[in-house]
Amino acid sequence: MIEIKGLSKIYSGKKVLDNAGMVINDGDIFSVIGPSGCGKSTLLKCIVRLIKPDSGEILVDGKNVVPIEDEFELARVRKDFGYLFQSGALFDSLTVMENVTFGLQYLTDIPKREYPRIAREKLALVGLEKAENLKPAELSGGMKKRAALARAIAAEPKYIFYDEPTTGLDPITSDMVMGLISDMAAKLKITSIIVTHDIKLAFTISTRIAMLYNGNFNISGTPEELRKSSNPVFREFTEDALFPDVQGRRHDLEMKHQRE
Amino acid sequence: MRHYIAENVGRRALSLAGKLGAAALMIKSILVWTFKARPEAREIVKQSMRIGVDSLSVTILTSFFTGMVLALQMGYTSKNLFNEPLYIGTMVAFSLVKELAPVLTSIVVAGRVGAAVTAEIGTMRVTEQIDALYTLGTNPTRYLLIPRYIAFMLTIPLLTVFADFLGIFGGFLVSNIKFNVPSSVYWNDIFTFMEIKNFMHGFLKTFAFAFMIATVSCYKGLTCEEGAEGVGKATTQAVVLSMVLVMVLDYFISALLVAVGII
Numbered sequence: 001m002i003e004i005k006g007l008s009k010i011y012s013g014k015k016v017l018d019n020a021g022m023v024i025n026d027g028d029i030f031s032v033i034g035p036s037g038c039g040k041s042t043l044l045k046c047i048v049r050l051i052k053p054d055s056g057e058i059l060v061d062g063k064n065v066v067p068i069e070d071e072f073e074l075a076r077v078r079k080d081f082g083y084l085f086q087s088g089a090l091f092d093s094l095t096v097m098e099n100v101t102f103g104l105q106y107l108t109d110i111p112k113r114e115y116p117r118i119a120r121e122k123l124a125l126v127g128l129e130k131a132e133n134l135k136p137a138e139l140s141g142g143m144k145k146r147a148a149l150a151r152a153i154a155a156e157p158k159y160i161f162y163d164e165p166t167t168g169l170d171p172i173t174s175d176m177v178m179g180l181i182s183d184m185a186a187k188l189k190i191t192s193i194i195v196t197h198d199i200k201l202a203f204t205i206s207t208r209i210a211m212l213y214n215g216n217f218n219i220s221g222t223p224e225e226l227r228k229s230s231n232p233v234f235r236e237f238t239e240d241a242l243f244p245d246v247q248g249r250r251h252d253l254e255m256k257h258q259r260e
Numbered sequence: 261m262r263h264y265i266a267e268n269v270g271r272r273a274l275s276l277a278g279k280l281g282a283a284a285l286m287i288k289s290i291l292v293w294t295f296k297a298r299p300e301a302r303e304i305v306k307q308s309m310r311i312g313v314d315s316l317s318v319t320i321l322t323s324f325f326t327g328m329v330l331a332l333q334m335g336y337t338s339k340n341l342f343n344e345p346l347y348i349g350t351m352v353a354f355s356l357v358k359e360l361a362p363v364l365t366s367i368v369v370a371g372r373v374g375a376a377v378t379a380e381i382g383t384m385r386v387t388e389q390i391d392a393l394y395t396l397g398t399n400p401t402r403y404l405l406i407p408r409y410i411a412f413m414l415t416i417p418l419l420t421v422f423a424d425f426l427g428i429f430g431g432f433l434v435s436n437i438k439f440n441v442p443s444s445v446y447w448n449d450i451f452t453f454m455e456i457k458n459f460m461h462g463f464l465k466t467f468a469f470a471f472m473i474a475t476v477s478c479y480k481g482l483t484c485e486e487g488a489e490g491v492g493k494a495t496t497q498a499v500v501l502s503m504v505l506v507m508v509l510d511y512f513i514s515a516l517l518v519a520v521g522i523i
Binding site: 045048050071072074075078079081082083085086087089090091092102103106107151152155 | 387389396398
């Protein structure tokens with residue numbers, strides 16, 4: 001379980017996170033939605049301690065990770081975390097296989113001879129069996145995301161963080177990545193924390209959703225609870241995705257063009 | 261107006277102090293991690309091979325032609341002054357071993373590999389690969405910086421020795437073919453006057469140059485601004501700064517070595 005209490009982070013005088021608090025239960029697929037620049041990625045990076053918060057507590061299974069300064073202790077904490085970066089962040093100079101096995105030598109005591117078997121197993125889970133010898137530059141956007149996902153789950157973390165997993169992908173690949181996240185949670189029993197502004201993704205696969213607005217969690221609940229919410233900020237942010245009026249919008253745009 | 265100038269100077273001084281502080285912290289982190297964790301042997305070999313191989317051809321050309329042109333200039337100068345080419349070997353060897361080979365090799369490596377190191381680390385930073393290293397249980401200092409520092413410190417001195425020999429050989433070809441100086445005279449001119457401390461004067465300097473080039477290249481990569489423009493800017497700055505600092509350091513280290521008798 002991850003408990004966030006009174007978390008604050010200021011960047012260049014701007015409060016990105018302002019006394020934010022939230023509980024993420026084991027087994028949850030927890031989505032954090034919110035407009036661009038509202039602090040979603042900062043929140044994830046604070047939890048895995050890539051960024052040190054200015055104040056507050058982050059309790060991971062009861063242990064507060066905020067005051068930890070020692071790099072070795074932080075590395076031990078991060079053993080429980082897998083992280084899928086927005087850009088994939090695959091190492092350009094390594095093959096897909098080397099990328100997937102990279103963390104095993106630092107995060108686990110698994111003997112090296114086991115690495116290829118583990119990598120193939122994880123690559124099969126994400127449907128990339130034939131890409132093990134390719135370099136990241138040879139992969140498409142969707143393949144990069146899948147290879148990065150295989151790397152994130154290679155050491156079998158307890159929690160996995162997805163930073164904008166569907167950004168920059170076409171609708172079909174987005175759906176595929178969405179299916180993969182759901183599969184990973186079901187097959188590997190991983191607690192998933194997704195940061196996204198893809199409302200469809202959040203409402204399709206999440207067990208709980210929270211909205212980050214002005215540095216704080218504005219609203220949270222199950223997708224069913226939130227669909228009924230009358231919170232004006234939440235309604236405004238999700239309206240187009242949850243209640244699309246494509247014909248109406250097209251008409252508005254045509255009228256605007258005619259006027260111009 | 262005066263107020264504006266003072267404010268500008270103050271801002272620049274603060275910025276410089278901040279950068280020096282950040283670079284000092286990076287060096288501290290490198291020293292700490294060098295003793296704290298097992299070195300990444302595979303990366304050290306990979307980086308050393310890369311620096312050595314990438315710089316070798318340019319080092320060969322630079323040192324060989326430098327030796328040749330030194331012999332040519334010395335030959336004509338001594339012919340004008342004394343009517344015969346005198347001490348070509350001595351002049352070529354001393355100039356190369358004490359100054360030109362260490363400085364030129366360091367400049368070649370800074371331009372050829374220092375730039376590539378900055379671009380590589382900078383790209384890794386803007387594409388979150390540095391953050392990925394942390395999440396995969398390792399530290400960028402251990403995985404990226406230490407192997408590059410060690411590789412620079414191993415290869416620049418070796419390349420310099422290589423440049424010493426090639427330059428002297430280039431000088432020999434010119435003095436022998438162009439000025440008909442017998443080979444025994446050329447080599448005798450070198451070994452009569454050159455001592456091991458003369459060689460050490462140039463050789464020891466290369467370790468300081470290597471450390472400085474590694475520091476500038478890694479620091480500029482780690483602190484580059486976002487985007488392709490940021491990486492490009494950092495790369496250019498790294499090359500220019502490394503080259504200027506090689507020259508500046510050269511004077512001060514030479515003065516220090518002379519003071520301690522390694523002349």
